[in-house]
Every structure is written in structure tokens, then in C-alpha cells.
Amino acid sequence: MRGFAMRFRGILRSKNVAELGVWLTDAHQSGLYAMQRFTRTLRRDIDAVRSAVTESWSNGQTEGQINRLKTLKRAMYGRAGPELLRARMLPLQPPSPTEIEADPI
Numbered sequence: 590m591r592g593f594a595m596r597f598r599g600i601l602r603s604k605n606v607a608e609l610g611v612w613l614t615d616a617h618q619s620g621l622y623a624m625q626r627f628t629r630t631l632r633r634d635i636d637a638v639r640s641a642v643t644e645s646w647s648n649g650q651t652e653g654q655i656n657r658l659k660t661l662k663r664a665m666y667g668r669a670g671p672e673l674l675r676a677r678m679l680p681l682q683p684p685s686p687t688e689i690e691a692d693p694i
Contacts, residue, residue, distance in 0.1 A: 593624055606639050 593616050600608050613631065616624040631638050661678065 590621055590624065593619065593621075601642060604643055606642050609639065609642055 593612070596612055597616075599605075600612055613628050617628040619625070658678065
């Protein structure tokens with residue numbers, strides 16, 4: 590299984606679409622149920638898989654922000670309302686000069 594994972598990683602890094610077809614065939618014929626299931630899933634939308642191999646862009650930043658939001662929501666579930674969620678999600682704003690002057694500290 591590790592060998593197939595490493596080959597797949599190599600295909601993604603080298604952007605070699607021709608090797609993808611060979612890998613799919615080898616992985617499907619491996620006899621490993623997990624690999625067979627994975628190849629069946631990839632073949633369902635092979636055009637998207639080929640595009641993912643060849644294109645240089647990714648949605649990693651978007652997925653990271655979604656993961657961050659879900660983590661915060663889980664951590665605060667049942668304990669906080671939308672105000673606290675908003676306060677935790679929005680970046681801190683530096684205080685304005687008027688706020689600094691008004692602060693007696």
C-alpha cells in the first residue's frame with residue numbers, strides 16, 4: 590500500500606498524467622481492497638483528477654479557513670453566541686488614536 594501511495598504522490602508532484610492511467614490500472618489490480626475502492630472513486634470523475642494533476646492552483650487556503658472556522662465552532666458549541674464567534678474570527682484591529690487618548694491607563 591505504501592508503494593502505491595508513494596507512486597501516487599510522485600505523479601502529483603511530477604504532474605505526469607500519462608503515468609496516472611498506469612497507476613490506476615496497477616492499483617486496481619493489486620488485490621488491496623482499499624486501493625481498488627480508491628481507484629474506483631478516482632475513475633468516477635477522472636477529468637477532475639487529471640485537472641488536479643496538471644493544474645498548479647489549489648483550494649488549500651480556502652479549505653484551511655473552513656477547517657479553522659469549523660474548529661472554532663466545535664470548541665465553542667453550546668457555550669457562545671454569534672458575538673463571540675465573530676470576535677474570535679475577525680482579526681484584531683489596532684486601537685485608534687482616540688481610543689488610546691481616552692484610556693486612563
